[in-house]
Structure formats: C-alpha cells, structure tokens
Amino acid sequence: MKYVGKGVPKIDSLRIATGHPVYTEDVVPANPLVVKILRSPHAFAKIINIDTSKAAELEGVVCILTHRDVPKTRFTLAGQSYPEPSPYDRYILDEIVRYVGDEVAIIAAVNEKIALRAMELIKVEYEVYEPVLDFETAHEHPSVVHPETDLICNVDIAMQQDKNIVCSHYQEIGNVEQEFAKCAVVVEETYYTQAQAHAMMETYRAVSYLDHTGRLVVTSSTQIPFHIRRQLARALEIPASKIRVIKPRIGGGFGGKQTGAVEVFAALVTLKTGQPAKIVLDRRETFTCTTSRHAMRIKVRLGADEEGYIRALDIEGLSDTGAYGEHAPTVFWVLGEKTLPLYNKTRAVRYHGKVVYTNKMPAGALRGYGATQGTFALESAVNKLAEKLHMDPTELRLKNIIRAGETSLAYHGKILGSSTLHQCIERGKEMIRWQEKYPRQEISPNKVRAVGMAVTMQGSGIAGIDTASAEIRLNDDGNYTLLLGSTDMGTGSDTILAQMAAEVLETSLDRIIVHAADTDISPFDPGSYASSTTYVTGMAVVKAAMDLVAKIIAQGAFLLGVPEEEVTFNGEVLQCGEKTLTLQKLAELTVLGTGKLQLVGHGTFGSDVSPPPFVAGFAEVEVDRETGKVELLDYVAVVDCGTVINPNLARIQVEGGIVQGIGLALYEDVKYDAKGNMLTNSFMQYKIPCRKDIGNIRVAFEESYEPTGPFGAKSIGEVVINTPAPAIAHAVYNAVGVRVTKLPITPEKVFQGLQKK
C-alpha cells in the first residue's frame, strides 16, 4: 500500500507548529464583545436576588444576563447522538447554583477589563444550602441536588432524583453468586479512582456572530460541531437550521471538548445583542468550571477454579457525576462494557451500581470514558488473584483472555473479529525482560525495583449508534476535496483519513484537500470521541472513495464510449485497450464541459460492533522504601489497534496516552476543601506529568486485521490511557508489598502502607 501504513507528517503540521493563526481565538471577527461569567462562590445555594444595576451602568458594558433572561428549556451539555442518555438537567442559567463555579450571570462588555470590573459590581444574595460533597453518602443526604420537576430523561436511566441518584444499572449474565460458591479462589477489593482534569493546552473558547442572512455562526474549539448545533438549538429555542458551527484547529480535547462548556454563553450574547461575542475561559475556570473524569468507587470480586480459570466476575460501581449529569449513565455503562468481555472463561458476570449527583464540578467525557476506571480496578484485582493462585500474572492473562473468533458472556453474542493481545503480552514480557525482573530486584538498602503489568481493551466507535458520513468531490482540475465532519484535535485524523482516501483513489496526498468541520458544509459526523474517527469515519471515507472511483470509471467509460467493465483506472489514467483518458481531462469534461456532472463519492458508515483495540502495559518502577516515593523507570506498551494507518501518529497517540495514564497513576488528583472549593485549580496545584516524570516509554505494535475496519484498522485514541495506573500499582506492590487501591499513588500513600506492614 502506498499511503496506508506510512508515517507521513500531518498535513497541517508546519503551520500549527510554527504559530500561525489557525485556532479559535485567532480567527475572531473584529471587536467582539468579551463574555465573562460571574460564578457561584457556594457549592449549593439559591439565588434570592441579583442586582446588576451598578454593573450595567458601567460604560462599555453591553449586556448582563441572569437566570431571569434566559430560555427555560432544560438541556444537557453532553455531546452525544440524539436521544442523549444524559439527563436534560440544566438551564443556561438557573436560580439554583449547584457547585462552586456554577454560572450566575453572563456579562458582555467591549473589553475584558470592563467585563471584569462589571462582575465586581454585581451584587448577589444567596440562600445557602447544605452541599452534598461526599459521593459515597450522596444517596442518603438530606439535600437534593436536583429538586426540579422539569428535568427530562430521554431514555430510562432509573433516576431517583430525591436520592441524588442519576442512574442505576444492573446487568448479570449467569448466576454470579452460584459461580462464586464453586470457585476455589476468590479475591475481593474496593478501588477508588479520582477525578482527573483533561488539561488540554488550549482552554475552552468560542466565538459567535450573525452572518449575512442573520444566522448564528459559532466558531468553537469543539470535538462535536453537530452536537453543539443541536444543543444550541434546544437551549436557545431556535431552529438548528439557523445555526452554523465551525471548528478550526483545536488545541487538544481529550473528551473535554465533547461537552459544550462555553458555546451557549457566547451564542446567547450574540442573539441578544446582535454583536459578535467571544468567550475564552482562563485556566482556573477550565480547571474549576467545566468537567473532569468521573471519580469512582469500584468493588471487584473475582473467582477462579484450581487451574486458574476465572469463572466469576462481579463489579459494583459508584460514580460521582457532580452537579450535572453530563455523560453520567454512558461513562458508567462503558466501565462494564469494556471490562467484562476481556476474560471470557467466565461462567457468570455481573456489573451493577449507581451514579450520583454531588455539589461538585460536573464530571464528563475524558479519554477512556469509564474503561480507564474499570481497568484500574479489574486489572488490580486480577493481579491480586494471580498472587493468590501463585501464578505469574502474565500467565493468568494468557490463560483467560478472549481470543479472535471467540465470544464472551458480555459481548452481546458477537464474535471478536481481531485480537493479538496474546502476542502483545508475550512481546511486552520480552521487551521489559519480565522473566529476569519479575517480581523485584533489590538495588540498595533503600531502593527496590520491580515490574508490574496490566491489559486492557476499549472500543472503536459506539456500536449501533455512531454513524459518520464522508464525501469526496472530484474538482475541475482533477484534485479532490475530502469533506469530513470529524474533528482532528491534534491527533492527525484529518491526515490519516486523507491517507485512506489517497490509497483508494490511488492518488497522492497533496491532491486531496481536507475540509473539516463546518456544519453548513461537512457531512454529518458525531464528532471525534469514543475512539470513533479512524474506525467509523475512516470506513465512511473508504466507502466514499470507492463510490467515487466507481463513478469515475462509469463516467470514463461513457466518455470513452466503451463498456464500464473494460475500463481500468490507476489513479491517473482511465484505460480501455488503446483508448485512454486522463483523470484531469475527465474532470475537466465533467465539471466544466459537456459531462455536466460533478462527481461526488458518498460514504456513510455505522457499525454493529465496536471492535476493541488492546494494550498490554508493563511498568518498571523504583520505590524508595524510606519515603515511599515511586519513580517510573520504564514503561512498555504493546498495542493491537488492527492495521496501523500512520505509525508515527499512532506511536505518539500511545506515548501521549501512556503519559496521561501515568499522570492518573502518580500525580493528578482533583481535590476539594470541606466547603466544596476546588483546591487544584491551576497547573501549580494540579500537576500533569512534566518531562522529568515519565521515565522511558517504549511502544510496539502487534498488528491484527479487523475485518469490519478500514484496511483492517481499529481505534487507538482511548485504550492507551488505561494500563499505566494498574501496571504501576502492581509494580509498586511487587516492590514493597503495598497495595495502593486509591489513586493517585502518592509517596505518602506508599509510605503509610509501608508503616502498616
């Protein structure tokens, strides 16, 4: 293959790397109003009165909006296909504020200084309520976070508003208790995974204005332009046809920009004033007033027979969605979906639990989306089981994990189309030198080194829901335009999709213009999330390209006056015996001349399955016995993402995901004080890994061929974040015998564990 499998640079690389103005804030219309948000200082309160009169008098203040001025239609900021499983539980501005940072008033002024001064002049009286801050007791707390009667659930998620329960879930296949009773060995442990911040480098931002027909145009750093359009239509009570959403280059997303954090505020100001408006959240707002990963408590029970076959698996989860239910049910469901099928020698599996509201910043989508939390808990439990069985943990996996061609209790009766996870484990063992190093090596009286491991699966798109379309146009000069609605947030998806198109069209990459994304122009795509773009949009692109090739051949045959079946096309020239026609000539004749037919290839794809990519992750750590400090020395990740479309970009995805996973494992933690104020509100207090924190990371691919994917490809975006936390926790245990069950693994927790021994 000419393009698939090649590590070509991203088509936008030079321009974005060298600081050209291509991001949201760089493409602002002249003199936009600056939008700032006055936010609640209380975790839970009712607004009794807002006096904006002084602020409104300030010269340069153009509008101030409070809960009295906004449409009263409940909606969700979650970017999901309609009907969203996330509850419609928020107004643009509500009279009840549900976390410190919840929006109280929208201020628009001619510049930032004036907007901020106006903010200081707004006087708000609150009736302060007792906040619900502990998610483990939220269900019995006397305060009800969402007492409103007009909350809407599109699908039945078993909500119990009076108990702060957003959703309940129960899934059991086989009889779990009966199987546990038969097991020779049973382990049980409760794990806690923390809230994690996305910490993309470009904070949330959007710009809005009215176009020449009076339609609302919103340019936003978003992963989900089409969902944003639908969300705005509902929240603002205007038809979607009156809204256009444009996505320029995005400075990172990681799922954060799958939630509409800011668009509605700028849009409302533009609708109210008729003027362009811009909102840019600062880093503090990005940390404290958007979304984070759902913090969870996960209890795992695992049962195995004497031979080490895992027969029973039971996971009970409790998830903290914070003040609003963005992605609350779906993240919870995904935890079970992406863990239960992995070990398929089971005879009974169960996944159940609840998601609760609390008066903290809402949780939302974040790379891994529940699978990350589930993997930490399940893989930690599997490592514990291995010890109890006196088995090498790698052998335990090799014996129990699902293979291609097999199914699993919780795999909906489907057959796994591809997997090289067994090879991934074997190769990873060699790379980390497991046989030599497992479990530990004493380095000095204080220092000990050890290895640990974990495996994981994710999905590729959402089965039965994600549907993406792509179009490819043959232009008048024989070049192509690839129209996409997916959202390259830095991953390089525009490039790899162009690689796929180039492969089918047998053309060179520079002859494909990629356009994404603009809801007026792009074919529908849910956006880039759920590890969908390579797989779902990719397949749509392949179909579109094949459709176009067929049309080119048909048109060529017509122009050459020969039967279609006899025409060959090599990307440049159509040929039938002696007769030839160049693509360029064909384009000229069809688009400009007598052909009167611009050729466009269409492709729409949705899949009944969500083929899982797999990773085997291996960590080597050095633990300081006297301080508990863990140093990550080496991390090996061996990945099965099907066919690797672009090895360079895939490798960077893995490395970046591993480092984000290292952050989850060792450093990152969203923390609150006793009143619900977030303490970790800056990069000084919330530490993402820096260059010195990550040790060496080595990545290898064990390619499989996914029969349902484009060129055999599966996804890679999310799965790569899942293994570091359990593998590092395992390595720490192997080093010093301390099982940290509550992330992150701080020096203090390891030290406390050592003291207890």
Next chain:
Amino acid sequence: MFTIERVLQPATLEEAYQVLNAHVSNTVLGGCAFLRLGSKKIGTAIDLSKLNLDYVLEKAEEIEIGAMTTFRTLETNPTLRECFNGVLPKAVSPIIGVQFRNIVTVGATVYSKYGFSDLLTALLALDTEVELHKGGRMTLIEFLNKSYPKDILTRIFIQKNKRRASYQSLRNSSSDYPILTVAVSELDQKWRIVVGARPLRAQIATKASEALSQSKLSAEDIGQAAALAAEELSFGSNIRGSAEYRKAICPVLVKRGIMEVLQCK
C-alpha cells in the same frame, strides 16, 4: 485580576524607597510570577531594573548577589556551581522551567519569605546576610524571624568559606512545589541542618545541628540527629502531604543530607 496604576523605574534606591513608602499600595516588583494569582491593586509599581542589581559578584570574603538576580543566573553562575558543592544551583534548578527561572528574582523570593522556597532553605544552610535599603545589613535568620517596616531588599551576601553543603528535596511531580526541603552544611565540624516547606518557612533545626556537631558522626549519631530535627520542628499539612508524613520523612532527608556532606570534598 491585579491592577497597576503607575509604574516607576527609579534611578536611585532612595527614590525607590521614598515612593514605596509614599503610599500603602505602592509595591516593588520582583519577577511577578505570583502577581497574577492575586487581585492586588497596586498604585505605583516600582521596577528596580535600572539599579544594576542583577549580578553575582565574587569577592575575597563573600559572594554578593544583587536582588534582581534571577534564579537562572544562580543556576548557571560558575562561582555558585563551585562553592558549597553547588548547593544553590541544586536548590533552584528543579523549579518549574528555564523561562520561569529567567524571571524569578532572588530579592523578591527572599523578601517574601515563602514557606515553599527551595532557595531560602539552601541560603539558611550558608552564612547568609541580607541588606535592606533602610534596615541595613543583618543575618538571614534575623531577617526571617523579625518583621520589618516596608523596605527594599537590595543584596544578599554569602560568606565565602569552606562550608560543605548538600540539598535534598522530596517532590511528587518533579516540577511541583516540594513536600519537604532539607539543606545540611558543615564548617569546621559545626553542622547546620535546615528544613523547609514544612510547609512552613525554612528553619534551622538548632538542637539537631548542635547534637550532630558534638557527636562523633557515627551512624547512630547521624540517625539521632536526624530524628531530633523532626522532633524539634513543627510540621503542617497541605495538599502535598500531611504533617505526619512530613515529620516522618524529615529524618530520612536529613540523614541523606548529612551523608552527602560527609562525602563532599
């Protein structure tokens, strides 16, 4: 959001001092790294950059460092890399990044007496004096322990002696604030143990220092001195670590500091 109404780049220290004390809202600017964190309303911001205070000067008896000297200069200055086993460069080099250390100044850091300061911990282990424009010259210890009327820190002086020193810190992420900092030094068998980021300001563990100086430096003596340091100092909690944890790891870092000094030339 901070605001500044006026700026002044005075030609003399006296002018700077007069303006500083002319109004309560007038402030001397350091590196300004923390300015944006607060909502300070500054009347006149006084910038000392025209006063030639950005230097490290090696003299016969002492090393003189101007208040506007940046951390990056401390880190790269050849004299400081040589003296005291390079304890000052070691202390400041983990802080954030080059572009941050190119901004942050010695004067503002010392004058602000930050609890988390790596620099203060290291300076306390040396024979450091500070000079205030009005308050004159005094030992760093004296400066840290007393409160002074609003003044301008102009220079610090470090006695150029044969002090051997080491610097230890425990951080979770490498670029985080420290959970604990320790500097240990020795001159003519007199030892000094300093513990900072407790998270309270760096302080000399006097009893431990004394005990170590009196001892034969056996493994047991070192262990006892290290334990004593943790006993005599107070520790607090913040999001990086609890008081108990800090107290527990204090002897570990102190012991490592002592061992490192013993290995220094």
Next chain:
Amino acid sequence: MQIEATINNQKMTLEVAPDELLSDALRARGFLSIRQGCDTSCCGLCTVWIDGKPTLSCTTLAFRVKGKHITTIEGVRQQAEEFAQVLAAEGAEQCGFCSPGFIMTVLAMKQELKNPTEQEIIHYLTGNLCRCTGYLGQLRAIKKYLGGA
C-alpha cells in the same frame, strides 16, 4: 505609557498600560503565535526571547521590555520551520498549541548549550508542558535536529 522596544528586529513604539502583560501586548499587535496556557507562569506556552533569553511573556509586564529585544517565533520563522519539519516527521507537534513556546525554548537551548546530553535537554525543556505527545517524540525530534544541525 509609551515604550520603545525592538520586536523581531524591528524598532517599535508601543503604547502600553502599566499592568499590561507582554503576552497581551504582543497578541494585540498581531503576534498571534503567543498563547496562554496557564495564568500561573508554569506552562511555557507564551515563551518568547527577551534579549535572547527564553522568558514567559505572560509574566513579564510590557513596560519592562523598554529598550529590549523581543523575539517571537514570527521573527525566527526559518529556523522554527527547520525544526518543525523534524518535529512533524516524528508526528510530535500534535495539537500544536504549545509548539511555538516549545520551539522557542528549543532554539534558545540550541544557542545556549553545546552538545547537550539527554538529561540536559529534558532539564532545559521542563518548563514546557505538553498534554498530547507524552514528550518522547519531541525528544526524538530534538536529538535528530541537534545531531543534524
């Protein structure tokens, strides 16, 4: 207040407010490569050179650059592109939002350090955060760039 400064080798007279930050002043004058990532002086996105030294423009008050030479990536485009090509060959620019500040620091390092070791490279660049790449691709690119330069 009015100050004179040299920006990318061009002498300019700038009208700046006493509390205006250099990053804002530069962006307002069309140097849109300047990005803000943190508000707390610790992400490195806004790095420019002041008299050749990599410095946080988000922390520098604009009036303080009076008489100084400021260099943004717009002023060293050719060098920046040479490195960016190596970076892109690794796929390590990713979202690109932090790249201008990162590249300015890399180019400063190249001038300041002779044959830096891997440890020295990592140390020099610790102040440049990146959430996409995991840093290793950047390191590979730097080594290739320095090796070939």
